[in-house]
Amino acid sequence: MIQEERHFPEKSIILQHIDGEYMDVKIEASWKEKLREEFEKEYFLNLTRFVREEYRTRQVFPPGNRIFNAFDLCPFDRVRVVIIGQDPYHNIGQAHGLCFSVTDGTEFPPSLVNIFKELNRDLGIPVPNSGNLERWARQGVLLLNAILTVRAHQALSHQNRGWERFTDAAINALNHHRENLVFMLWGAYAQNKGASIDQSKHLVLKTVHPSPLSASRGFFGCSHFSRCNEWLTARGLEPVAW
Secondary structure (H helix, E strand, C coil): CCEEEEECHHHCCEEEEECCCECCCCCCHHHHHHCHHHHCCHHHHHHHHHHHHHHHHCCEECCHHHCCHHHHHCCHHHCCEEEEECCCCCCCCCCCCCCCCCCCCCCCCHHHHHHHHHHHHHHCCCCCCCCCCHHHHCCCEEEEECCCCEECCECCCCCCCCHHHHHHHHHHHHHHHCCCCEEEEECHHHHHHCCCCCCCCCEEEEECCCCCCCHHHCCCCCCHHHHHHHHHHHCCCCCCCC
16 A cells, blocks of 8 residues: 655645545644535545645745644534635735734724724724634634645635535535534625525624725624524523633
């Protein structure tokens, strides 16, 4: 049996091909089990080939070892809330694998500014010093972009390469195998992606995107953070310390 190990930049995804058929992806163990069938599909093999070549020849975000950061920080059985973004921030030093989040010391992008404004209005929580939302992820908030990689300075440059299908599978797994989750769908893109969520099992909160172009048309005043915690508390679950 021949085994070949290939390393993506910064050891982001480790592929082990056995007889050309089996592929091992470096991702948190519970997600690896739930999404195992996806890793064996032709589209995912094509996707990993594309991503590997992009990281080899271009500047791509997030850093390679953070591609699956949303999953790694938030195991399947610990997910309580799902927030869906579109693709990573595409400027230097911003993206680290969590939608809307930026690395410590990075200036807040406009949408994140508005998220913190609404959080302050809704729950009185002061605007934090850092836009790093890992503290949310570690509490069970899955901060999932539909597309997990992007070329520097080229928004949506990795769309329609397979990431959307992969993240659809992740959302479907949560929808079918978990109960009492809160899905926050901000903007038409997220709402379309979450259209099949079973609202008899989960709370689906919808409003416009927090972008400055739309926030004043319903994001401000949506109270999603308090409504989320009310839902969780009513079911005997811990609220999120936003």
